[in-house]
Amino acid sequence: MRHSISDTSALILDRRSISPERFSGRKVHREIVEQVLHHATWAPNHGLTQPWRFHVFMDEGATQLMAHLSEAYSLFAGEAAMASKAEKIKMRGERCNAVVALGLAHDAGGRFPLWEDQAALAAGVQNMHLMCTAHGIGGFWSTPKFLAHPKAKSTLGFEDDVLGMGLFYLGYPEGDWPSKGHRKPLEYVTRWTNT
Numbered sequence: 736m737r738h739s740i741s742d743t744s745a746l747i748l749d750r751r752s753i754s755p756e757r758f759s760g761r762k763v764h765r766e767i768v769e770q771v772l773h774h775a776t777w778a779p780n781h782g783l784t785q786p787w788r789f790h791v792f793m794d795e796g797a798t799q800l801m802a803h804l805s806e807a808y809s810l811f812a813g814e815a816a817m818a819s820k821a822e823k824i825k826m827r828g829e830r831c832n833a834v835v836a837l838g839l840a841h842d843a844g845g846r847f848p849l850w851e852d853q854a855a856l857a858a859g860v861q862n863m864h865l866m867c868t869a870h871g872i873g874g875f876w877s878t879p880k881f882l883a884h885p886k887a888k889s890t891l892g893f894e895d896d897v898l899g900m901g902l903f904y905l906g907y908p909e910g911d912w913p914s915k916g917h918r919k920p921l922e923y924v925t926r927w928t929n930t
C-alpha cells in the first residue's frame with residue numbers, strides 16, 4: 736500500500752460542494768490557491784494537452800469580478816432578471832476572496848476530441864476540490880448560463896479561443912462541515928461480467 740486507504744477514502748467522501756453563501760469570510764491565502772491549482776495540473780489528460788487555463792480573482796479582484804458578473808447576469812436575463820439574484824451574485828464577491836475562472840484551451844483541429852479535454856479539466860477540478868477539502872476549505876463549481884454573455888466573457892478575460900468552463904469558489908465554511916450527501920447504491924450503476 737502506498738497511501739493510507741482510510742485517509743484517501745475519507746478525503747474523497749468528505750468532499751462537498753459548499754456554496755459561497757455558506758463561507759465564513761475568513762480569507763484563503765494565495766499560497767493555498769497556488770497549491771490547489773498546482774494539483775489541478777497533475778490530472779490525467781490525453782496527449783498531455785494540459786487544456787486547463789485559470790484566471791484567479793483574489794481579494795478586491797474577486798469583489799470586482801462578482802460585481803461585474805452581477806451586471807452581466809442582469810443584461811443576460813433582461814426583463815426576467817431578478818434583483819435578488821443580481822444581489823446574491825454581487826454578495827459572493829464580498830463573502831469569498833478567491834474565485835478561479837476555469838477555461839479550456841481546446842485545439843479544435845487537433846488529435847483529441849473536445850470531450851477528452853473537458854474530461855481532463857473536470858479531473859483537474861476534482862483534484863482542486865480534494866486539496867481544498869484537505870485544507871478544510873469549501874469548494875464550489877458553478878456554471879451559470881449568464882457566463883455566456885459578452886460582458887461576462889470579457890470580465891473573465893480569457894483569450895477568444897478559450898472556452899469558459901465556469902467558476903470555482905474557495906472559502907472556509909461557517910460552522911460545521913456539511914454532512915455527507917446522497918448517492919445511488921453501486922448496484923444501480925454497475926454491471927459486472929466475470930466470464
Ligand SMILES: Cc1cc2nc3c(=O)[nH]c(=O)nc-3n(C[C@H](O)[C@H](O)[C@H](O)COP(=O)(O)O)c2cc1C
Nearest residue numbers: 750751752753754857875876877878879901916917
Ligand atoms: C460540471 C459541474 C458543474 C456544476 N455547476 C453547478 C452550478 O452551476 N450550480 C450548483 O449549484 N452546483 C453546481 N455543481 C455542483 C453540483 O451541484 C454538486 O456536485 C452536486 O450537488 C453534488 O454535491 P457534492 O459535490 O457536495 O457531492 C456543478 C458540478 C459539476 C461537476
